[in-house]
Amino acid sequence: MYDKAQVACETALTYDNNFEEAYYLLGEACKKNDRERAISNYRKAINIDNNYQLAWQGLGRELVANIAIMDEGIEALKKAILMDDKDGWAKIFLANALWRIGKINEADKQYQSALKAFPEYPKFREFYNEFLKRKDRTKLTN
Numbered sequence: 001m002y003d004k005a006q007v008a009c010e011t012a013l014t015y016d017n018n019f020e021e022a023y024y025l026l027g028e029a030c031k032k033n034d035r036e037r038a039i040s041n042y043r044k045a046i047n048i049d050n051n052y053q054l055a056w057q058g059l060g061r062e063l064v065a066n067i068a069i070m071d072e073g074i075e076a077l078k079k080a081i082l083m084d085d086k087d088g089w090a091k092i093f094l095a096n097a098l099w100r101i102g103k104i105n106e107a108d109k110q111y112q113s114a115l116k117a118f119p120e121y122p123k124f125r126e127f128y129n130e131f132l133k134r135k136d137r138t139k140l141t142n
Helices: 002-015 020-030 035-048 053-063 067-083 088-100 104-117 122-134
Strands: none
Touching: 002 020, 020 035, 020 053, 035 053, 053 067, 053 088, 067 088, 088 104, 088 122, 104 122
């Protein structure tokens, strides 16, 4: 389905290359197979609409996966959270990134904030419990 979604977004962009949502959705469709292309499309969406909160979240999520650009990803996620303080996913992504770079207290606050944003989502409790078990570690391991 991702291939079909990419084609649909690319088709939409042939009609209107200033359609920020098509760039965002193209980023979502590309994220599994081509992180760089996903990042590029999130950036295009943001360049068209600097207040596109989900594009900031997507950009941050993809950037924090690469330690070399972790700081930029953290800033993108913080911007997404400033735009929507109830975005539990941005908070979880931020918490994981902060934990990964050893900012344990900040990570803890973000995990707790994510739980408040999505109290009904059991996965967030699982993520936080894993953090509590291993929070002294600065690198996530599988």
